[in-house]
Amino acid sequence: MNFCSNCGATVVLRIPTGDTLPRHVCDACGTIHYSNPKMVVGAIPEWEDKILLCRRAIEPRHGKWTLPAGFMENHETTAEAAARETAEEACARIAVGDMYSLINVSHISQVHILYRARLLDLDFRPGEESLETRLFTEAEIPWDELAFRSVALTLRLYYEDRRAGSFRFHVADIAAPATAA
Known part of the structure; x- marks a missing residue:
């Protein structure tokens, strides 16, 4: 951030009085600009024993499958x-x-929340951000073609709970991917 969205003056990165983290601060008007995690929210759309997935038409992970979120x-x-x-x-x-799940993805400053949901009908089709939409049984899930680790984790937990006959709320953290040395 270079300029204050409140007054347009140049901002500086510093720890404001009474705070513990560096923030973009406008010395002209005193506004402190906080940069907080993004919320990614979606659903696990269920129809009988199947889940609706979307194949992404956008980056990141163009062409990979995901839950709508x-x-x-x-x-x-x-x-x-x-x-x-x-x-x-x-x-x-x-x-x-x-x-159903709350996944902390702190290395990219995101929180992913997914709800269980019931499809109201079978009238679905790809939206602008999807190449394809399709219902999958557990055996048909394209595990190696899932776009995001949070989706894979949520689906694994979902199917474990379904086999156990009881769904519970899950909270998990996803670590940053290992870097190549």
């Missing part, structure tokens, strides 16, 4: 974001159920 917008709840993202990416209508 994306960045939460201002002035919406997480459940509203899950329904909106499912409508945008899969043109699907869902009944949002219980929050």
